[in-house]
Each structure stands twice: as structure tokens, then as C-alpha cells.
Amino acid sequence: MRTVVRAQVLCFYVWSLSQPQAYRTMGLAAMLCYLTGFRAAEIRPFHKPGITDEGVRVVSAKRKRGQEEIVKLCQWSKRLWAVVERAKRDQKVASVFLFPNRRGHPYTKSGWASVWQDAMYSFIGEFDNSIAREYEAKKMHEAAHREPRRQPDPQRHGVEDHKAPAYFSMLDIRPTTITAKLTNRDSNADDFASHADRSSSTHGHYDRRRARVAKVTE
Numbered sequence: 001m002r003t004v005v006r007a008q009v010l011c012f013y014v015w016s017l018s019q020p021q022a023y024r025t026m027g028l029a030a031m032l033c034y035l036t037g038f039r040a041a042e043i044r045p046f047h048k049p050g051i052t053d054e055g056v057r058v059v060s061a062k063r064k065r066g067q068e069e070i071v072k073l074c075q076w077s078k079r080l081w082a083v084v085e086r087a088k089r090d091q092k093v094a095s096v097f098l099f100p101n102r103r104g105h106p107y108t109k110s111g112w113a114s115v116w117q118d119a120m121y122s123f124i125g126e127f128d129n130s131i132a133r134e135y136e137a138k139k140m141h142e143a144a145h146r147e148p149r150r151q152p153d154p155q156r157h158g159v160e161d162h163k164a165p166a167y168f169s170m171l172d173i174r175p176t177t178i179t180a181k182l183t184n185r186d187s188n189a190d191d192f193a194s195h196a197d198r199s200s201s202t203h204g205h206y207d208r209r210r211a212r213v214a215k216v217t218e
Contacts, residue, residue, distance in 0.1 A: 040170035
């Protein structure tokens, strides 16, 4: 996973708002991930019934066999409300999902990954001419061969390698937002992360802080 900062997610989100619907969907989903700490597997098929008066709610997509369901509720903020309302307003088809494809169904994992990569190509290409040229070549190649969409191959197209340090995925956002909670010393960081084993996973796998700061005992 790459280390992502808030500014990267925010820039991608703001950029997406003026893009075609599929790219807006990716930007809105990225911001929802940052604000809530939900996993990518919880956001991609997010059901509208999860939008409640108290906030947005999901059942954890990750739990061990025999463990009870973990329900996570993220309370409303002005920005969270704006993101959810934009996602609802953008929909062109009736759907029970917040981020549906053109048929109103949830994206498949590979379909989502393909649209995400295309959105990243377009986003990064606006300030990196080499990526813009590579993306254009990719589109021409796909058009010439009429290849169906496939799960992205980073070695083939290069966006995820050293040439594109601005690239990030949905999986990179969750550690960033949990780290922000820990940096701010929020007392609800463990609930925010919603791990079954709570603080051991929160601190062991998601804490990306470079320095640890603590108060003296007295």
C-alpha cells in the first residue's frame, strides 16, 4: 500500500465533480472512504438503506468465522452529508445502491478497478504529460482491438509504478484516515476502525504515523 495524504484524496474528489458520471462516482466513493474509514468492499456495494437519520451505517465486510456481525455507524458531518447527497443526486437510474453502474447494479470488483484506474489516468494526466500520453495510447489500443474491460494490469500500463507517484487506490485511503484519527488522539479511533480485535489491528496495521507523541505522567 502507498502512503496517501488528505490533500491527494481531496484533490481527486474535487477534480471528479466536474467529470463524467463514472469518474464522479470514483471521487465520491474516495471521499466517503476517507470520511468514514469504511473498507472498499463496504463502499462499492453500499446500500441506500444504510443511510439513516443518525449517519451512514455498514456491516463490516471483514470478520473471522464465528464472530458476530460488527455494525459501524459513522455520524453525520456537513461534508459527509454533501458527499452522500451528491452521490444520490448524480444517479441516472433507479437503484438501491449508492454507487451503481449504468444498469443500476453494483460494480463488480474488476469493473470498479478498471473505472478507478481510468479515472486515475485522467486525473494524473492533467498535471503529468507522460501519463496523459500513456493514457491516450491505452485508449487507442483498446479501441483498435475492442478488448473488453479487464482488471487493470499495472505492469502493462504503468500508472501504478514509479512513474506515477500520485497514483493511489481505495485500499490506500483507509490507513490514511485511521492514522488521522490516531494523530488527533480521537478517543473513538478504535470504533472508527471497527476491527473485531479493536486496538491491536488499529495500531498494528493501520497506524502510519512517523513519530509518536505522548504527555509525561505528571
